[in-house]
Amino acid sequence: MSAPTVYDVAERSGVSIATVSRVYRNPASVRDRTRERVLEAARELGYVPSGNARGLASRTTGVLGLCFPDYADPDAEADAEADSDADDAAMLYSDQIIRGMERAARRHGYALLIAASLEGGPESLVAKVAGRVDGFAVLAQTVPTRDLEVISRRLPVVMLAGPREIDHLDHVVVANAAGERELARHLIEDHGLRDLAFVGGDPESPDAEARFRGFRQACQDAGLPVPDAPDLRTAMMTQAEGARAAETLLDRGPERPAAMLFANDQMAVGALRALERRGVRVPEDVAVTGFDGIPLSRIVRPSLTTVRQPIRHLGEQAVELLVQRLADGNRPPVSLELPVSLARRASCGCG
Amino acid sequence: MSAPTVYDVAERSGVSIATVSRVYRNPASVRDRTRERVLEAARELGYVPSGNARGLASRTTGVLGLCFPDYADPDAEADAEADSDADDAAMLYSDQIIRGMERAARRHGYALLIAASLEGGPESLVAKVAGRVDGFAVLAQTVPTRDLEVISRRLPVVMLAGPREIDHLDHVVVANAAGERELARHLIEDHGLRDLAFVGGDPESPDAEARFRGFRQACQDAGLPVPDAPDLRTAMMTQAEGARAAETLLDRGPERPAAMLFANDQMAVGALRALERRGVRVPEDVAVTGFDGIPLSRIVRPSLTTVRQPIRHLGEQAVELLVQRLADGNRPPVSLELPVSLARRASCGCG
DNA sequence: ACCTGTTCTGAAAGCGCATTCACCCTAGAG
DNA sequence: CTCTAGGGTGAATGCGCTTTCAGAACAGGT
Known part of the structure; x- marks a missing residue:
């Protein structure tokens, strides 16, 4: 049978x-x-x-692959109720990439093979995926560089977000630094704010770091003191931690900042809630900004000024690069930076 | 080389x-x-x-497949800005299933191959996917029954949501009818509302129809007049159409309903906005409910009373069924109905 | 009827790996 | 020192399909 x-x-x-x-x-x-x-x-x-x-x-599969990080413990029974902050954020990000890749892949007649991964090695899902696809997109820091070296010798690999770990790979990032710089410039020049506080994330997060670099540039551009490090860092960049960060900044006393720039929207939203609880008005008393442009940022009150990231587009571009390279394996490696756009909303006073 | x-x-x-x-x-x-x-x-x-x-x-691939409907035209350049209602809703649904399946699949050592699809036939992506996986999950109405017949003779197929089109297949649905029934009961008994209006969707949507059936049962349970059809139907079940539906109901004059039950959250959210514009207070003047439990439902003001659907769980169950059947091909076909839970929030007066 | 130019079809050779079976080597027992 | 058990390894086969390369079938023109 x-x-x-x-x-x-x-x-x-x-x-x-x-x-x-x-x-x-x-x-x-x-x-x-x-x-x-x-x-x-x-x-x-x-x-x-x-x-x-x-x-x-x-000798061809008609399948493209994507490897993305796994934020949640797969063994922990996902309790239906508790969709935690971190979970939501992660979902939005990788889901949008998946969606973008899927669409673009389909346009080119490919199906999409996905797997989250933490570890590498010959036994891993990564290896399995790599062996079954014509091309492979990898979210930064999900696959050990060592494995990527090997895989990329066999098939096209494109690196998404984060630093380009291997220089012969194609690479797509969003303009983190430029976006944050523009955002800070807006606060400084258009709203006349001078005392800005930047809340970053884990130093290991290339995105958060790039955004901080943009912030520094804006400070420099404006002749303001240039900080060496974020005023504050949070580990997970969640709403809860954003709320705590906002409170910490408030508690610093009189020199309370005129604006709080968060390295992502999740933290900013958490901050908005904390500030509301504390009776601090946004944007009258303090401006708040995020980064990412998640749906929530538009819905929350006051609506959040942020930098929209073309995440879906990231996935689409990944596929385009893979398809191009499959057509011409000799094309020199490409490094794309996708433009971001400032969303001026209520939380900075643009409402 | x-x-x-x-x-x-x-x-x-x-x-x-x-x-x-x-x-x-x-x-x-x-x-x-x-x-x-x-x-x-x-x-x-x-x-x-x-x-x-x-x-x-x-003779085994270590890959499970998922086929989901494609709501958006893949050829239409996805304009970064315009994330329309429909798009958002669709994204949430299939993305959550993908996420659920991916997690469960990974737990069992499988990768996940996904493809959206409109058409079938031997040339289609569906066929390609089917040929590359050990098991296959299909969202209702995405793959022609004719193709499913063939595919399901070769490998395990589980049908998600919607009617079970082929009886020897495993099948998972959420308790649409029971959920809406409970929701309506809550409005009737706990809030003392009697004049309820149900806004449905396309008669072809099995989910919307099942929810309407639940509504009817609740009416019957309470000894209220049992409607033959929804008071109103919308084609796409979007926010825009929900808003229009709300206005239509308002314009009916004095016999304005005491509660508007929408077949999904998107419509309900649109309605909330329309009602606000019209100066109609929710829940004081009219109660509003949705169905699905999308993140937006919790954020919107007033927060939306709705029925939470365990979508991610749906994906996980799909994988479990596939894995079980791969272990024992002779197990009789299973039909699971996943329980839903009522989220009592502000829009019905539970605030 | 004969030859030429097209279609259409079949035989056969892999594609890269898993797996069985037989063999060899080593270690320990006798 | 010989014999036996096993672990370790290699030769060979087949998985189900694509793809030449020829040959068969058929159409058309003299």
């Missing part, structure tokens, strides 16, 4: 396996009558061509 | 291909020294085992 193969279909329809194959690969090359017979037999048998065999023979 | 194979690795490390294979499949069966030599050679060569060849030889 194993699955029917070309041989079964061939026998049943009285042709050779070559013809059966042609019916699927190049229907026009088979006479109508013959094709009908074959398809009929296939239907009766419940024949579905084996992707493995096809891939082996044609 | 084609990709290195077992043969290359074997030659370079001075062993046979069988040994190379063993190093990857069953490392313990190879002497330490030998294994090291092989891995070393593999690293130098940039060897990644071909999933196709492996799959062909072992």
